[in-house]
Amino acid sequence: MGTALITGASAGLGLEFAWQLAAARHDLVLVARNEERLNQIAENIRTVAGVEVEVLPADLAVPDDVERVADRLAATGAHEGPAPVGLLVNNAGFATPGDFTRGRASSELRGIDVMIRALVRLSHAAVHQMVPRGRGAILNVASVAALTAGGTYAAAKAYVRSFTEGLAVDLKGTGVTATVLCPGFTHTEFHERAGIPETAIPDWAWLDAPPVVKQALADVRRGVVISTPSVRYKVASALLRAAPRWAVRAVGKVR
Numbered sequence: 001m002g003t004a005l006i007t008g009a010s011a012g013l014g015l016e017f018a019w020q021l022a023a024a025r026h027d028l029v030l031v032a033r034n035e036e037r038l039n040q041i042a043e044n045i046r047t048v049a050g051v052e053v054e055v056l057p058a059d060l061a062v063p064d065d066v067e068r069v070a071d072r073l074a075a076t077g078a079h080e081g082p083a084p085v086g087l088l089v090n091n092a093g094f095a096t097p098g099d100f101t102r103g104r105a106s107s108e109l110r111g112i113d114v115m116i117r118a119l120v121r122l123s124h125a126a127v128h129q130m131v132p133r134g135r136g137a138i139l140n141v142a143s144v145a146a147l148t149a150g151g152t153y154a155a156a157k158a159y160v161r162s163f164t165e166g167l168a169v170d171l172k173g174t175g176v177t178a179t180v181l182c183p184g185f186t187h188t189e190f191h192e193r194a195g196i197p198e199t200a201i202p203d204w205a206w207l208d209a210p211p212v213v214k215q216a217l218a219d220v221r222r223g224v225v226i227s228t229p230s231v232r233y234k235v236a237s238a239l240l241r242a243a244p245r246w247a248v249r250a251v252g253k254v255r
């Protein structure tokens with residue numbers, strides 16, 4: 001998969017992707033807003049894993065920043081330019097307010113900018129660089145929330161899931177693959193940033209980032225389209241798909 005570009009690499013699942021990919025000898029391009037944190041992470045990874053690490057600070061809600069990341073993805077490695085990206089991990093994301101009647105329009109739209117607009121733009125840039133080379137992979141991070149009814153966050157993740165499945169269809173036979181990761185509740189900074197106490201979620205529901213990322217990368221290598229780490233969330237996803245819509249809406253209300 002060569003060089004991997006990871007969005008949201010300064011914390012949580014993105015940071016774990018960076019370490020596991022570095023351990024597998026991939027050079028990295030790290031994208032997030034917090035430049036100081038990215039520089040520290042890059043230094044640690046270079047020292048421990050001995051791979052090349054580029055830092056590309058960007059706010060993915062800002063169109064010019066998204067274009068800078070798209071430009072990096074478009075690089076083909078020709079004329080001694082930067083090495084082409086072989087794996088794009090579209091991971092950056094955050095919880096938008098669950099209840100649309102109380103949320104601010106600006107934060108709802110910011111979620112859509114980061115989790116949909118930027119993800120689509122970067123997937124497009126990656127596909128147009130990878131398909132002519134006949135190899136590459138795109139990993140888009142959705143959520144089990146994609147199968148629920150929970151405000152713009154769940155709707156954005158439903159978009160990511162559906163978009164990635166469609167992309168996998170379009171990419172068939174090109175040598176490039178698309179995978180969508182659908183984790184359940186995972187210990188990261190996600191809930192703290194959203195002001196959701198982790199104690200509000202039962203212990204049995206929690207996953208840890210290392211096995212989630214390990215499973216996702218194994219699924220990317222095998223060309224799996226929908227990656228749902230853990231038996232308990234495979235079962236939960238099957239139940240959500242089979243349940244009547246009134247029951248799915250009831251789960252959304254509880255969230």
Ligand SMILES: NC(=O)C1=CN([C@@H]2O[C@H](COP(=O)(O)OP(=O)(O)OC[C@H]3O[C@@H](n4cnc5c(N)ncnc54)[C@H](OP(=O)(O)O)[C@@H]3O)[C@@H](O)[C@H]2O)C=CC1
Binds near residue numbers: 143
């Ligand atoms: N944790 C969970 O329970 C689950 C998480 N997910 C999804 O996993 C993905 C990763 O989340 P997780 O690791 O848990 O959360 P974290 O809060 O730990 O990390 C989020 C990452 O996204 C980056 N980010 C946020 N906003 C922007 C922005 N505007 N531009 C660029 N980068 C941004 C943050 O970096 P910085 O602040 O430096 O910009 C950070 O690196 C998300 O898409 C989330 O929806 C899915 C299911 C469950």
Ligand SMILES: N[C@@H](C=O)C(=O)O
Binds near residue numbers: 183186
């Ligand atoms: N599953 C989590 C994130 O996607 C959540 O719903 O908090």
